[in-house]
Amino acid sequence: MRKLFRNIHQLYTVSAHSRLFKAGKEMQDAGLISNAWMSIQDGNIEGVGGMDTCPSASEFQEVVECKNRIVFPGYCDSHTHIIFAATREGEFVDKIRGLSYEEIAKRGGGILNSAARLRATTEDELFDTALARAKEMIGSGTTAFEVKSGYGLSTKDELKMLKVAARLKSSLPVTIKSTFLGAHAVPPEYKGNQAGYVDLIVQEMLPAIAAEGLADFVDVFCDEGFFTPDESSRILEAAAKYGLKPKIHANELAVSGGVQVGVRHQALSVDHLERITEIEVEALKHSSTMPVALPGTSFFLRIPYTPARMILDADLPLALASDFNPGSSPSGNMNLIFSLACIQMRLLPEEALVALTLNGAYAMGIAETEGSLEPGKAGNFILTRPAQDLAVVPYYYGFGMVDQVWVRGEKFQG
Numbered sequence: 001m002r003k004l005f006r007n008i009h010q011l012y013t014v015s016a017h018s019r020l021f022k023a024g025k026e027m028q029d030a031g032l033i034s035n036a037w038m039s040i041q042d043g044n045i046e047g048v049g050g051m052d053t054c055p056s057a058s059e060f061q062e063v064v065e066c067k068n069r070i071v072f073p074g075y076c077d078s079h080t081h082i083i084f085a086a087t088r089e090g091e092f093v094d095k096i097r098g099l100s101y102e103e104i105a106k107r108g109g110g111i112l113n114s115a116a117r118l119r120a121t122t123e124d125e126l127f128d129t130a131l132a133r134a135k136e137m138i139g140s141g142t143t144a145f146e147v148k149s150g151y152g153l154s155t156k157d158e159l160k161m162l163k164v165a166a167r168l169k170s171s172l173p174v175t176i177k178s179t180f181l182g183a184h185a186v187p188p189e190y191k192g193n194q195a196g197y198v199d200l201i202v203q204e205m206l207p208a209i210a211a212e213g214l215a216d217f218v219d220v221f222c223d224e225g226f227f228t229p230d231e232s233s234r235i236l237e238a239a240a241k242y243g244l245k246p247k248i249h250a251n252e253l254a255v256s257g258g259v260q261v262g263v264r265h266q267a268l269s270v271d272h273l274e275r276i277t278e279i280e281v282e283a284l285k286h287s288s289t290m291p292v293a294l295p296g297t298s299f300f301l302r303i304p305y306t307p308a309r310m311i312l313d314a315d316l317p318l319a320l321a322s323d324f325n326p327g328s329s330p331s332g333n334m335n336l337i338f339s340l341a342c343i344q345m346r347l348l349p350e351e352a353l354v355a356l357t358l359n360g361a362y363a364m365g366i367a368e369t370e371g372s373l374e375p376g377k378a379g380n381f382i383l384t385r386p387a388q389d390l391a392v393v394p395y396y397y398g399f400g401m402v403d404q405v406w407v408r409g410e411k412f413q414g
């Protein structure tokens with residue numbers, strides 16, 4: 001089956017010329033072709049070019065006219081927690097009243113609140129609600145995403161979450177990666193015995209998850225009040241024996257040492273980074289680890305934004321993700337992340353687009369097949385409403401310029 005998309009006003013390929021990410025100044029080049037065509041064969045990109053080289057429509061089974069519209073790769077959301085049992089709007093109101101994330105966590109709110117609710121919820125119920133959230137994300141432009149465990153905090157309940165992730169993978173047309181985040185918080189039964197909980201992760205959870213092949217990656221919340229760099233290292237070393245590559249939550253609440261732990265263990269990504277200094281930037285320079293910013297969390301918690309300009313000016317790459325979760329970022333809408341990146345982090349629309357697509361794909365280990373519109377890669381893309389320039393997408397914040405989402409060459413119908 002061959003499909004032709006033609007008379008595209010602006011086609012942003014985000015081509016990195018077969019490299020797997022873009023860094024620093026390169027991110028200003030999002031591979032724009034004006035007045036373009038793109039063809040898809042059997043779900044993959046077959047070719048792209050200017051209309052002066054457009055193949056004849058007669059060669060195709062379907063022809064889509066894209067006059068006045070923009071086409072760019074689907075968003076690759078490399079950091080979500082969409083498997084959860086209940087929303088936490090009560091804490092949202094507590095925050096309006098002035099309580100901090102740390103204070104809410106100390107009161108038994110936060111992650112432990114989600115854990116208590118998740119333990120009381122069946123796998124089927126978790127699957128149904130996560131599936132609905134995932135479909136909403138795809139409908140708003142996300143064509144690949146990662147999902148973490150971390151609200152079970154017992155072997156049985158962490159396995160339950162990862163089984164839900166496996167069911168999402170087989171129920172949706174998009175690529176989904178699953179991450180074991182047993183070290184998200186210390187559950188109440190291990191209060192005062194954090195070392196005992198780390199033992200449980202290393203000795204029981206990791207072997208059980210590996211035996212069923214339920215996780216692609218491992219993650220640790222390496223931050224003040226959560227897990228130390230030493231505990232994180234121990235978990236990552238144990239996970240490496242099962243071939244699980246790390247992705248780290250680092251430097252959200254404090255300068256935690258998490259970035260250095262991630263780099264030392266060749267993490268695929270280090271995420272959050274709201275509080276980093278030149279020292280963390282220097283550590284990242286000599287690594288293959290992708291820094292990932294989560295501006296939805298900064299917005300929702302009113303904490304600092306990741307210093308994106310400092311990262312790009314150091315010639316580093318950057319990815320952007322939603323951090324969709326019930327406590328600190330209850331939205332999986334990457335269009336809003338696009339706006340926040342431009343407005344609050346001062347990224348140019350082209351830089352933000354690269355961070356939302358190709359670099360996000362790298363942070364999930366799928367940049368060889370997704371994240372840009374290059375021949376051979378998946379036909380995953382967004383077709384906007386009529387728009388004159390890419391900047392219109394983040395400019396109309398909260399408005400939704402996405403008209404159609406195509407996944408492997410098929411229009412997503414929800």
Ligand SMILES: [Zn+2]
Nearest residue numbers: 079081249323
């Ligand atoms: Zn997170």
